[in-house]
Amino acid sequence: MKTKQPANNPEQTFRELLHQIRQTQTNIFTQANTALIDLYWRVGQTLSHNVQREAWGKGVVAELAHYIAQNAPDIKGFSDKNLWRMKQFYETYAQTEILATVWRELSWSHNRLIMTLKTAEAREYYLRLSVKERLTVRELERHINAAHFERSVLNPPKLSAVLRESHPDIHQAFKDQYVLEFLGLPDKHSENDLQRALVGHMKAFILELGQDFIFMGEEFRLQVGNQDFYIDLLFYHRGLSALVAFELKIGAFAPEHLGQLSFYLEALDRDVKKPHENPSIGVLLCRDKDDEVVEYALSRHLSPTLIAQYQLQLPDKKLLQARLHQLLTNELNA
DSSP, X not given: OOOOOOOOOTHHHHHHHHHHHHHHHHXXXXXXXXXXXXXXXXXXHHHHHHHHHSOOOHHHHHHHHHHHHHHOTTOOSOOHHHHHHHHHHHHHHTTOGGGHHHHTTSOHHHHHHHHTOSOHHHHHHHHHHHHHHTOOHHHHHHHHHTTHHHHHHHOOOEEOHHHHXXXXXXXXTOOSEEEXXXXXXXXXXXXXXXXXXXXXXXXXXXXXXXXXXXXXXXXXXXXXXXXXXXXXXXXXXXXXXEEEEEEEEEEEOOTTHHHHHHHHHHHHHHHTSOTTSOOOEEEEEEEEOOHHHHHHHHHTOOSOEEEEEEESSOOOHXXXXXXXXXXXXXXHHO
16 A cells, blocks of 8 residues: 655745746836836937927926826826926036946936935935945935945045955945934933844934844854853944944044954954954944044054944034035045
């Protein structure tokens, strides 16, 4: 008598089919978005050329919007206001074709937001950042409000010589100043308050850090000899293939802080780091710092560390933009 064979567990097949469905939906959305952005570009190009050559004005564009609405009422998004935006879209990037591969990857909402920026450098920065970090429109808007571009240009991260040599492009992975307005902390707070708030708002914190950061734990335990030591926050950075230890200080940076952080990095490299990973990196995140003191402290420091500052309010964008304009003016006149 033949025994009945147990049915194979179909769960793996289910997962594979679901993955295919989701992947196909994503591909369809991406292709549709690219086609729509290309259409807006062509419409904007036509309008731009006719405004210049045929002296089209607001009246003609309004007639076009009315014509589309009357003859194709099912087609939405082509009001006279949006048509002028399409013209602006074309004229914004007509001279920078190298960016076409970037703005075509973003939605119209992303592009509309980025078009409002005043300088070509800022627009290119946020275009590339949006694609790299896969930012939502809301996340992009937050980065713009937090002066992500201005901070990256005006305040490059303060790195030890060892860190600069081991990772030449590491300045792209870290900031000199981190804006943590989302924590809602009072001006006076403890290190425990700061740590708990960061853990409680980890999604927003990683958005500020960068999408390559993976949170591994708070109060990460290290055992050295017969003693236990605890790292405030431990991350892994995918792009750098390295563990990243964050130590939090609610006061001003002091050179002696580096000794504790260096000890943690040594313990991580000996006992936690995997053979294929790069040496661990330390970030001392302080409420305040004197850049000259930081430069002296890091000049001969042998550990891969950096000193950064945090603030609890959004920065004054106009002030930062004025400083950036002055910096660029000085460079041009040098």
